[in-house]
Amino acid sequence: MKIDWIDVGVMDDIPVMGARVVRSRDGDIAVFRTADDQVFALYDRCPHKGGPLSEGIVHGRSVTCPLHNWVISLETGTVEGPDQGCASQIAVSVDQGRVRLGLPRASLAAHG
Amino acid sequence: MREKLVLIGNGMAGVRVLEELMERAPDRYDVTVFGAEPHPTYNRIMLSPVLAGEKQFNDIVTHDRAWYEGHGFTLCAGTRIDAIDRAERRVVTSDGRRVPYDRLVIATGSHPFIVPVPGKDLPGVVTFRDIADVDSMLAGASGGRRAVVIGGGLLGLEAANGLLARGMTVTVVHLMATVMERQLDDAAGYLLRRELERRGLAVITEANTERIFGTSRVEGVRLKDGREIPADLVVMAVGIRPNGDLGKATGLAANRGIVVDDRMVTSDEAILAVGECVEHRGQSYGLVAPLYEMAKVVADQLAGNGDSIYQGSVTSTKLKVTGIDVFSAGAFGADKEAEDIVFRDAARGIYKRIILKENRVVGAVLYGDTADGARLFQLLRSGNDVSAERDTLIFGPAFAAGGAAPDPLEAVAALPAEAEICGCNGVCKGKIVAAITDKGLQSVDDVRVHTKASASCGSCTGLVEKLLKCTLGDGFEQGSSVKPICGCTSYGHDEIRKLIRAKDMRTIPQVMQDLGWTTANGCSKCRPALNYYLLCEYPGEYRDDAQSRFVNERVHANIQKDGTYSVVPRMWGGVTSAAELRAIADVVDRYDIPSVKVTGGQRIDLLGVKKEQLPAVWADLNKAGLVSGHAYGKALRTVKTCVGSEWCRFGTQDSTSMGIALERTTWGAWTPHKVKMAVSGCPRNCAEATVKDFGVVAVESGWELHVGGAAGMHVRATQLLCKVATAEEVLEYCCAFLQLYREEGRYLERPWPWIERVGLSYLQRRIVEDAQSRRALQARFRHAVSFTQKDPWAERAAGSTAHEFAPLAEIMA
Secondary structure, three states, X not given: OOXXXXXXXEHHXXXXXXXXXXXXXXXXXXXXXXXXXXXXXXXXXXXXXXXXXXXXXXXXXXXXXXXXXXXXXXXOOEEEOOOOXXXXXXXXXEEOOEEEEEEEHHHHHHHO | OOEEEEEXXXXXXXXXXXXXXXXXXXXXXXXXXXXXXXXXXXXXXXXXXXXXOOOOHHHHEEEOHHHHHHHOOEEEEOOOEEEEEOOOOEEEEOOOOEEEOOEEEEOOOXXXXXXXXXXXXXXXXXXXXXXXXXXXXXXXXXXXXXXXXXXXXXXXXXXXXXXXXXXOEEEEEOOOOOOOOOXXXXXHHHHHHHXXXXXXXXXXXXOOEXXXXXXXXXXXXXXXXXXXXXXXXXXXXXXXXXXXXXXXXHOOOEOOOEXXXXXXXXXXXXXEEOHHHEEXXXXXXXXXXXXHHHHHHHHHHHHOOOXXXXXXXXXXXXXXXXXXXXXXXXXXXXXXXXXXXXXXXXXXXXXXXXXXXXXXXXXXXXXOOOOOHHHHHHHHHHOOEOHHHHHHHHHOHHHHOOOOOOOHHHHHHHOOOOOEEEOOOOEEHHHHXXXXXXXXXXXXXXXXXXXXXXXXXXXXXXXXXHHHHHHHOHHHHHHOOOOXXXXXXXXXXXXXXXXXXXXXXXXXXXXXXXOOXXXXXXXXXXXXXXXXXXXXXXXXXXXXXXXXXXXXXXXXXXXXXXXXXXXXXXXXXXXXXXXXXXXXXXXXXXXXXXXXXXOOOOXXXXXXXXXXXXXXXXXXXXXXXXXXXXXXXXXXXXXXXXXXXXXXXXXXOOHHHHHHHHHHXXXXXXXXXXXXXXXXXXXXXXXXXXXXXXXXXXXXXXXXXXXXXXXXXXXXXXXXEEEEOOHHHHHHHHHHHHHHHHHHOOOOOOHHXXXXXXXXXXXXXXXXXXXXXXXXXXXXXXXXXXXXXXXXXXXXXXXXXXXXXOOOEEEOO
């Protein structure tokens, strides 16, 4: 499967310990920036009840969902603690402050 | 018959003698205490926090009248001793009484040193020595005025910091090239000066004061180089000189101070002296530790142990400016024989220097990280050879032990018995441990009652707790009641708030750093709590951290299960109008809002608004005069009212206007949890005021104020706080109640569990019985809301945090 790297903007537009949303045909993508300027992306749906992860509080390499306080790992998308589940991850590259998301070409083509 | 002991001077040194004496020979003397100040004895070293507004005078009183009565001492506070009749062994009071003694202890302390320059007697020139000085400084310290502090030593910098905290523009003029040059070397002095300047203090070094000028009162200070610094207040803080006046007048041997031998006995065998008024082996001291060491010897002598002697003190100092950690002990001047070990971390503002001579510690200067001060001071005093640990000395004992993360218990366990735990009350580890084992103490509170450790500023509470753990082992674990606020820390809510205040912590990262958080940036439990505590502690100064807010408070709307938001405009007291309703209807149409619902708090809720629509919805509502209802916040939600005497045939008062006034006064204040209020116009209580956090019920003669109700998962009726007569009083009491809750309620603790925890009578004491306390609370509340009563919708509709509401990108290709 080919990956397309799509430029979605500059890292400085994402608040530190916060997130911004990127709209895509497959649904909203939450792009997170941690305190140490690492950028991660997950589909913006909590595996629990679909809560918008982009609105959660970011701490360490995790985000807490605003609806029911599930804690999701930004690095793996998996749910931390006693709960089970996994949010879909998207590859990210940051080069000279520009953020690119790695999306499978197939999915783009399927909707294109 | 018991011997008669008279103590002249009711200060820290004198009272410490009595404490030590009670441990040795409680029944030997009839004790009479004379103090020139009219107060009970207080902790003089804590005057700086009082000046800075971090403590009240009552917080630093160490011995109240009950303490004197309990021991059977006669206290004559506000009574000066004019003379001593040594032949007849009597002291003569200022009101002419002659009181006999068998043994006399002089503890008259020191005088502030007055720089002999013209203008030194002008009104507005004060010293910094006692609580009366603090009062006169505060009287002159109304916001925006200018102060000059003469003296950049320990005392001067603490005074300057206090005045700065009180809103004055402060300049320190210091004769020497480095501030605190007697305690700090150039490098540490530089770091300190830089930090003080960053806080807004102006520092002029190598400044020689020529005169203080002004006609009817002080107008400024003129330096020898011609510079003039305007001032409304001048504080002389260049040092102290021993007050040996009484001793000299009596013919006791005296130079700078009253001369004592190693037994602390003056040239008259019946008279001892202690504290700052003393000259021992040519030395006088102005720090608390030597006073306490002297007091032990005096008590020994009085108790009949003639062998006990005082051999002088090695001193260490700490600057009591919150948030700046400075430690200094011993010698650090140029000495060719001495060797230095230096550690610098410029980015973190840390500087450590240990001075060795023949492999023994002879001095230490620590800036920025003073955790090792007690251990180095111990090495300095013991004179032990440190060659074995020399390589790692500067990194502290944890590194020497193998570089593993230090076990906090180990560090405390390793402290020697003489190590000071509580600096405020001068309590060492040995004393606490002895009290724990001898008296079977189980809790921090027990330790406080028996030893005073951690009873003043509270910053050693953690140390005391760890001592309990070390001493009692597993027995203490079960007894420990402080629940940490989350898994990132071992501190509880109350401790954190205390430490924020005591250490003047200003930001979330600083709190996490200083209190040893175990996570990099906290979690969704502790970050919102810390954000609130800092916001509450430093109104108008702390910058709210949006990323530490729950989404609702960040975007000023309530998130719903599908990720849309609900919008609730404020309707003051539940009253609306045709124009407002029309505007709401138009917004519903324009943005195709799916659902409109009347809420339980008499408001209208627009449900299903998309996030990116919020700024436009708010702008349109703003145009009709509607503002945010804070239905999303830990803040005042609603004031529900009935129609009251305006319409209702049973109404006794105008409850609607009262409710509107309450809401207009209190909206916009952040609180530990949401707050709901109501006003009913008669005891039929149609507004359901008795299940609100703060409920007002009108009666014929005025208003009943009820607190601590709830109608959620727990249904609870309110308790009656008090009854008041006028609407103004309702507002005043309500502000005081909210402020007390803001300051002492734990984050996410509703008023009812808070009241259950502290007791209604506590609230009544603070709000009802003590008018001064009530007005102070009200003033702090009004000060806090003066910064937050701004419509957050208007700010965001105008573009503030616009990025919050728009996507970063759309990739639909």
